[in-house]
Amino acid sequence: MHLDGCMKRQVSLKGQDNLFLPLQELRSDSVSEVLNFVDVPPPHSGVVVYDALCKYLQNWGIEGKMCSISVDNASYNDAAVRMLKDSLSFYKRLHLNDKLFHVRCCAHILNLLVHDGLSKIENVIDNVRESVKHIITSTMRLTMFSDIVKQLQLPNKRLILDCYTQWNATYAMLSCVLEFNDVFPQYAQRDVISIFQVMKIG
Known part of the structure; x- marks a missing residue:
């Protein structure tokens, strides 16, 4: 199972810059299913994003079924994925020796190229x-x-x-x-x- 967790920014009515984490499951039968939208209020750091990811992966009982995750290139995402990878490695739950675990978001990379x-x-x-x-x-x-x-x-x-x-x-x-x-x-x-x-x- 691949988890797509590319963050979406939205400014709340209180002026807070919130992150929304649309967790989407891509199964082997090419079916995509949105699992949930998770509100991640500030401050945005790798630890906060990691905690949000872990909480929902455990609630849904899918932490041992993930083979990869794609997120955009924000530094807090890099930190969160690194922590998630370490956590899953500790419990020997990573497939393919974690070589393909962190997949960069192609849409985000394209957006950066065009903006350049x-x-x-x-x-x-x-x-x-x-x-x-x-x-x-x-x-x-x-x-x-x-x-x-x-x-x-x-x-x-x-x-x-x-x-x-x-x-x-x-x-x-x-x-x-x-x-x-x-x-x-x-x-x-x-x-x-x-x-x-x-x-x-x-």
Whole structure:
């Protein structure tokens, strides 16, 4: 059994940066099953993540059935997996002499690679993000933007604000903004109270 434990970050209503551990079992018959979502409140350290993993593995009685685990590259995950590996090794519960126990999350590695490439145009992306945020956070500004879209007879699509940690969301935001290439210069002429220069895309 392979356990996928890639962490998901979420800021709580109290402003706490919580980690959610979606524990997913991948069985040999290629069936994937979500076992549970575990809330891991701060502070985030290897010991805290390790304790959360151990607690649920023992509760479900599967600590001796794991052959591998995949997590993202956060340092606390490395520490937690190292502690988990030591614990399972002590009880001789690791398969294949633990050679394949810690599997890096491919999606996270891909995300890091793409973000490294996007860093070359970071100023452009930041400008686009701030411009989109400026427009969509005000009903008046959004109405003004929509009126220009109608005047230019463009498709009535919504602007997308990305989540900066997810490259595919950044791609969706940039693709959407490019469709409004002719709208932004006209919008910048009308929004004279803007606290920053709305970008010209093109």
